[in-house]
Amino acid sequence: MRGSAAPDGSVWARLPHELGDAVRPRIPEIARACVDVIATEIPEYSASFGHGPSRAVAIEQARRGIERDIDRVGTPAMWQADRLAEFRGHGREAFHNGLSREAVQAAVRVSSRVTWRWIADIAREARLSGDVLYGAAEGMFADVETSMAAVAEGYSAAEAAMSGTGERHRRLLRALLGGRTPAEVDGLVAASGLRVPAQVAAVAFRALPGAPEFPPDLLPEHVPADPSGDPPAALSSAPDTDLAGLPGLPAGWTAAVGPLVPLASAPESFRVARRAVDLAARGLLDAPGPVVWCRDHVTTLLLLADEFLAAQLASSTLAPLAGLSERRREQLAETLLALVRTRGSAPELGRLLELHPQTIRARLKKLGELFGARLDDPGERLRLELALLAERALPGG
Structure with a gap:
């Protein structure tokens, strides 16, 4: 149950706005260059990226991605949950299109390399300092690692859905939350392919009647989750990272994150989370959005336990x-x-x-x-x- 660390944008935030202003008009050229080099260097993409509608779609995707990254220049640090969700989507799409995991990860590397060369040339033309070039390189390299990890997660999730692994993950989730014996859990862990963490936080969900379906990209694929189950639940070993996307829950959804506890106490974390989501639905817990973190409401939860x-x-x-x-x-x-x-x-x-x-x-x-x-x-x-x-x-x- 490892989580890919989401880049917080702090490197990009330290760069001057002048870099973004210089790069932004050239983004369409950069996008076309990225697609051209991918088609040249990666045989699996040559046919689809070489010409026709697929090439136009790929250029537009590249343009949006580069624009989104350049928008981070000089802006306050933020978690890039939407960015990683997009790369997970690329991984799933690649699987369903018959591409190999290695090919889609290579495309990420090639695109980053081409983009960096363009940014470096533009920065020199704009007479920006070497520190700016170094900072941009640091941001690009960090993004490559997290982007490739997100692509792999999406690809693995698509494979799991086809192979039945997703169902095994759900069975493991229910076993851990249900307090099954270690011997029973060990077999499910082996079947799931997940690494068992030392600590976990349970998540309880509540959806009002008529609420939209749970967004499929809101949680990383390595997080065992069953938001449509009875009761809806998830389990995270790194809640601050894994659950960064939960504020994007659609209208009508509420989530409560239980305390981080040893694995054997997962049922207790889930019990507290379910109590919190019930109290929040009654207006008895004050949270700024759709996510209630139990660690912020310990006194109230204790007082209202009975x-x-x-x-x-x-x-x-x-x-x-x-x-x-x-x-x-x-x-x-x-x-x-x-x-x-x-x-x-x-x-x-x-x-x-x-x-x-x-x-x-x-x-x-x-x-x-x-x-x-x-x-x-x-x-x-x-x-x-x-x-x-x-x-x-x-x-x-």
Whole structure:
């Protein structure tokens, strides 16, 4: 379950915009040159790239790819998930077109070599420094490695789909998430051809009725996944890299990434992920997009692991606030949470809550009347903090 490292664009980001401005008008010429050299040097491409509609399609693909890469010059670093997905697609397409894996990888090398020569000549014509040439070369060489790895992934995935390996990967996924015995899993691992990692993070998916199908290129092919299963799931040994494409989930889809755990604890990671995706669907977990990372919501997940007990804790612990008006209760609860967290003075709490110290003193006096010695007991302060957080996290909190 190895992941190909996606280039983060940092090398290209350090290059001056002048390089992109100089290269961009020449991109159509560069694309034609790439296709011509591929047709000349790689016999498997000679017939299709030499003339006719296939040549025109290849030139357009090359043009778009070069343009996309040049657009990275001088831009902030970013994960190139879309770029790698495109190269995986090239690998699958090559397999279905009867080309060899070696031929499509050779085409990547040839295209990169031709593009680099053009960029170097254009940079010299524009009198750009040697550091710019070195940086462009570094970016090109890094891209070659990751592009070839993505092509191989796509090619292997197409082979697996034809040979039934994809089904074996799904069986392994279900075995790992289901807590099967090591002996049972070992046989499935051998059949799958995957390398067993030391740690994994489970992914749980949820799709609303009528949501589009799960995009086939959203996850790398080496990631065991069954987004259409019951329940939908995936498993990753390198979640930050493997799951970089998940923010591109179509409307109606949500994913939750469980904690990274030892392989034997994969079922627990999946249990937490399923709980998180359920809570997110109810609006109880605040995530900026369709992906919930459980590591960012540990406190809420812990408090809502048993909603009945969380409600009982909040109700019994905060009973002294029950007879107050809603607004007065909110004010005192806000001050109480700040107090038990910081043990600050009235001026300190005033700065924290952006209120006048005299207002805080009045609230502290009322809290002292309501909770008494509990405010001075460390164990009771912890209980009060948990109760206040649980109340906030619960539905209607």
